[in-house]
Amino acid sequence: MHDIRAIRDNPATFDAALAKRGLAPLSAEIVQADEKRRAIATELQVNQASRNEASKAIGQAMAAKDSARADAIKAEVAALKERLPEMEQEERDTTAAVEAMLLAIPNLPADDVPQGADEADNVEVARWGKPRDFDFTPRDHADFGPAIGLDFEGAAKMAGARFAALRGPIARLHRALAQFMLDTQTGTNAYEEVNPPLLVRDEALYGTGQLPKFAEDLFHTTDGRWLIPTAEVSLTNLVREQIVPLDTLPLRFTALTPCFRSEAGSAGRDTRGYIRQHQFEKVELVAICPPDQSEAEHERMVAAAEGILQALDLPYRKMLLCTGDMGFSARKTFDLEVWLPSQQTYREISSISNCGDFQARRMNARFKPEGEKATRFLHTLNGSGLAVGRTLVAVLENYQQADGSVVIPEVLARYMGGVTKLEPR
Incomplete structure (x- = not known):
C-alpha cells in the first residue's frame, strides 16, 4: 500500500x-x-x-x-x-x-536495488562453497529419487501432476531437514516458533500483497478462505490492526508449515521432479521492526538462511535481485541459489525480502516511537529459512553416489536414528 x-x-x-x-x-x-x-x-x-x-x-x-x-x-x-x-x-x-x-501497485524499490528487466539483470553478491567434483556423471534427482522412495507415480494417481509422496527413509530425511532448520532458527537465531493457521481470510492476503493481483496462484476454499502460499501470510498478520509496544520490537517469528500454490504462472517450468510442487513444506522467517532497524534485520535474516546451507555444506550464491525480478511486496530482495549438479547451475532456494512499510500500511500495523504522540507504520521482512523440498533436492543431488545411494549430511545424524545413507531399493 x-x-x-x-x-x-x-x-x-x-x-x-x-x-x-x-x-x-x-x-x-x-x-x-x-x-x-x-x-x-x-x-x-x-x-x-x-x-x-x-x-x-x-x-x-x-x-x-x-x-x-x-x-x-x-x-x-x-x-x-x-x-x-x-x-x-x-x-x-x-x-x-x-x-x-x-x-494494485507494487512496492517501490530501495535506492540501492539495481535496475533491470528480469533475472538476467540480478547481481551476484557472493558465493560460498565449492561444487563437488564427481567421478561419475551426476544424475537428476527425478531419475534416481524413485529408487529411494520419491514416489511421483503414486501421488499423481491420487492428486495429479506436481505432487509427490515421500516414502521410507527419504521421508525421514525430509523430516530431519525440517526439524534441523526449525531448531536452528529458534535456538541459534532466536526466532519465536509459531504454529499458525493454514487457512486465512481475504484481508490477510490483502495485507501481505498476494491479493488482489495473484488470486490465480492461490487455492480458494468453498467457504471463502484461502490456503496459505507461505507462512509469511500468517506470521506477518499476527500484528495486523495493532499498535505494537516499542519495547517488544523487533518481533521475529518462524514456522514450519505446508504451503500451497497453484503455480498458475509456471506452465512448462520444472515439470519433472520435486522442485516446483503444488504442496510443499517451508520454514519461514518473518521479522517486524521499526524503520531504522529494517536494513540490519534484513542482513540478519539472510545470514540465518545462509547458516542452514553452510551447515549442510551445500554450495550456493547470494544474489541481489533487480527491479524487474523482485516480488510485488518487496523493496529489496536477496535470493540464495543452491548448486544443483545435474543442471550444472544454481537454483533459488530462499528469497529474503525487506518490504519496508508496504505491508504494514495494508495491515494497519503500527508502533509509537519513544517521545512521540503519533504512531508510525512498522517495517516487515520475510524469507525462507529454508524451503524444505528444494533443500531435499539439493542434498539428494550433491550427496548422491555412483550406486544411486545418498549419504546423509553429518549435521543431520542426530535426526536420522542411525541412518547414514539412503540405499536404493
Missing part, C-alpha cells in the same frame, strides 16, 4: 520509482481520483453540517411559533436527507476506487 499524501506531494518521485519497476507513470491518475474523492467527502460533510443546523433551526422556528419558516426548513432538510445517501455511496465508491488503484 502506498501513502497517498506522499504521491500528492512528490508525484515525480513516485513515477520515477515506478519507472524502475518498468511501469508507466500513475501519479496523475491516482491524484485525480483522490481529488474527486476528497471533493465528494467535503461536499458530504458540508451537507451533513447543513442538515444538522437546519434541524436545530426547525426547533427554534417551532418555539417561535413561526410555522411557515419551520415548514420551509423542513423541506430543505427533506431534500438533504434524500441526497445524503447518494453522496455517502459516492464517497464509498470513490474511496474504494482509490484504494483499488493503490492496492
Whole structure:
C-alpha cells in the first residue's frame, strides 16, 4: 500500500520509482481520483453540517411559533436527507476506487536495488562453497529419487501432476531437514516458533500483497478462505490492526508449515521432479521492526538462511535481485541459489525480502516511537529459512553416489536414528 499524501506531494518521485519497476507513470491518475474523492467527502460533510443546523433551526422556528419558516426548513432538510445517501455511496465508491488503484501497485524499490528487466539483470553478491567434483556423471534427482522412495507415480494417481509422496527413509530425511532448520532458527537465531493457521481470510492476503493481483496462484476454499502460499501470510498478520509496544520490537517469528500454490504462472517450468510442487513444506522467517532497524534485520535474516546451507555444506550464491525480478511486496530482495549438479547451475532456494512499510500500511500495523504522540507504520521482512523440498533436492543431488545411494549430511545424524545413507531399493 502506498501513502497517498506522499504521491500528492512528490508525484515525480513516485513515477520515477515506478519507472524502475518498468511501469508507466500513475501519479496523475491516482491524484485525480483522490481529488474527486476528497471533493465528494467535503461536499458530504458540508451537507451533513447543513442538515444538522437546519434541524436545530426547525426547533427554534417551532418555539417561535413561526410555522411557515419551520415548514420551509423542513423541506430543505427533506431534500438533504434524500441526497445524503447518494453522496455517502459516492464517497464509498470513490474511496474504494482509490484504494483499488493503490492496492494494485507494487512496492517501490530501495535506492540501492539495481535496475533491470528480469533475472538476467540480478547481481551476484557472493558465493560460498565449492561444487563437488564427481567421478561419475551426476544424475537428476527425478531419475534416481524413485529408487529411494520419491514416489511421483503414486501421488499423481491420487492428486495429479506436481505432487509427490515421500516414502521410507527419504521421508525421514525430509523430516530431519525440517526439524534441523526449525531448531536452528529458534535456538541459534532466536526466532519465536509459531504454529499458525493454514487457512486465512481475504484481508490477510490483502495485507501481505498476494491479493488482489495473484488470486490465480492461490487455492480458494468453498467457504471463502484461502490456503496459505507461505507462512509469511500468517506470521506477518499476527500484528495486523495493532499498535505494537516499542519495547517488544523487533518481533521475529518462524514456522514450519505446508504451503500451497497453484503455480498458475509456471506452465512448462520444472515439470519433472520435486522442485516446483503444488504442496510443499517451508520454514519461514518473518521479522517486524521499526524503520531504522529494517536494513540490519534484513542482513540478519539472510545470514540465518545462509547458516542452514553452510551447515549442510551445500554450495550456493547470494544474489541481489533487480527491479524487474523482485516480488510485488518487496523493496529489496536477496535470493540464495543452491548448486544443483545435474543442471550444472544454481537454483533459488530462499528469497529474503525487506518490504519496508508496504505491508504494514495494508495491515494497519503500527508502533509509537519513544517521545512521540503519533504512531508510525512498522517495517516487515520475510524469507525462507529454508524451503524444505528444494533443500531435499539439493542434498539428494550433491550427496548422491555412483550406486544411486545418498549419504546423509553429518549435521543431520542426530535426526536420522542411525541412518547414514539412503540405499536404493
